[in-house]
Amino acid sequence: MAALSVGVSAGEVLGLIASGQAQTRGALARLTGMSRPTLAERLEVLFRAGLIREGEHAASSGGRPSRVLDLDRDRYVVLGADVGEDHVRLLLTDLTGVVVAERLTEMPVSAGAEAVLGWVTATGRELLAASGRTGRDLLGVGLSVPAPVDRATNRPASPSVMAGWEGRSVEGLIRAELDVPVVVENDVNARGYAEHLQAWGPDDDLLYVKAGTGIGSAIISAGQLFRGTHGAAGDIGHIRLRPEDGPLCRCGNRGCVEALAAGWSIVRDLRRDGLEVSTTREAMDLVRAGNPQAVALLQAAGRTLGQAIAYAVNLLDPAVVVVGGSLTGTAGQHLLTGVRASVYAHSLPLATNELRIVEGRHDERGGATGAARLVAAKTLRPDAVNDRLRALA
Structure with a gap:
């Protein structure tokens, strides 16, 4: 990275510290091109504001050891x-x-x-x-x-x-x-942003899919949340897989992924088969209890969801697909097995050669x-x- 202008602001110095790009005074001086007195002034402003602190000595490569600079996590x-x-x-x-x-x-x-x-x-x-x-x-x-x-x-x-x-x-x-x-x-x-930062940080290209009562996705591209022009990016739940003969979706169209694989559609099909359930949680309780109808519907939902994810994988080429939501968890292996089978069957080999399909780690607090x-x-x-x-x- 080329040296920044000596006019770099205190806010930019903080950004370099917070991102981990430079966490000692020496590293900041080299990266920004600022003199040590000028850098000291910027740092003093950040210290007084309670935004940064100095910690333990950094590993020394010779000479006087430097203290590590980091966000002051106790202040704000x-x-x-x-x-x-x-x-x-x-x-x-x-x-x-x-x-x-x-x-x-x-x-x-x-x-x-x-x-x-x-x-x-x-x-x-x-x-x-x-x-x-x-x-x-x-x-x-x-x-x-x-x-x-x-x-x-x-x-x-x-x-x-x-x-x-x-x-x-x-x-x-x-x-x-x-x-x-x-x-x-x-x-x-x-949720996708939390997964990216706290569980899969090294993977800058990530697709997070929430499979619950409804279905949606979040796209992390080059380490940034991609929202699209109007904020509508990632609406994987309303890809129409069976537009001609599929069931009616909550959006008014037919054959959407949600109408075929979301929690509410599993509840609908269980009730059609005579089982008394009214929520996704109750449907998943049946799966955990080994009810064959509920297990079969969740497996089918996984295969259907996997088809939609395969389209996204071919388009986005992510490093990891994270599947979270209330259809995962203790009984989620039935869903993930179907997802994996469909993704590998319907995606290009180049896109799936190193692709990982994993369960989310931050659902309740995500x-x-x-x-x-x-x-x-x-x-x-x-x-x-x-x-x-x-x-x-």
Whole structure:
């Protein structure tokens, strides 16, 4: 990497430290081209703001050993909330995603934006106080929601399961109570981002597929979350595999992946066969109990989902496909076996030669963790850091 301009800002210095590109004064001086006195001034600003700290001595290659520079994980925190169809999970984390405190409540998303976000902001204050922090220590709030998010407005778009949220400014409602930056993200993107950072970080090209009551995917390309022009990228659940004779989907079309392989479609087929189930969880309980009809339907769902994933693999050529959601877990081998068989049967050999298809590792907390990491990334961008430093001056 070529040396940066000597005019590099304190925010850019922080970015180099946070990313691990340079974690000693010597490495920063070499990478930025700044003189040591100028670099010392930048670092002193970051120290005073509580953004960085010095730790143990780095391994020495001769000469005077340097201390390792890192984010000050004890100073600032972020809130990450995952709004599910029937619950809200709230995490208070440090800037690297380590959980400081957590709350979970049963609250349907249909309760509406004011009720849900009122709980998030009020509980957020409680978590801050319980951890000995104030609003000044909060850098931002991330919100994971079960709907696509319009990138232009930062609002849920076409929120089919979010009755009562239409036209509401999620960001505005949160900022009215907690005046900090807000990130609103689709829940599958948030989960995929968390998987990428905390479980599969070395793999810069990753496809995360959430297989639950509904089906969606998140695309990590070159280490970055790919949302598309309007935020609609990754809608794998509505690829129409059987458009002519397939079952009706919740979106109004026929033969979508969701209508053939999602949790709600498995529940539909079990009820058709005379079994009394009403939720995806109950269907998976039958799988765990060894019910042959439920096992067969989950295996078939895996094969169908694998066909859709194969199309994505041929298009994106990821290093790893991570499958998470409520159709995985203790009984998820039935789904993953079908997924693997279909992907390898329908994808190009070059794309699958080294491809790994694995189960997700961060399902319960994934949405909230991903939302927290996204808001941390936003608030640690050089421009955001420089704005904060100017406000503190």
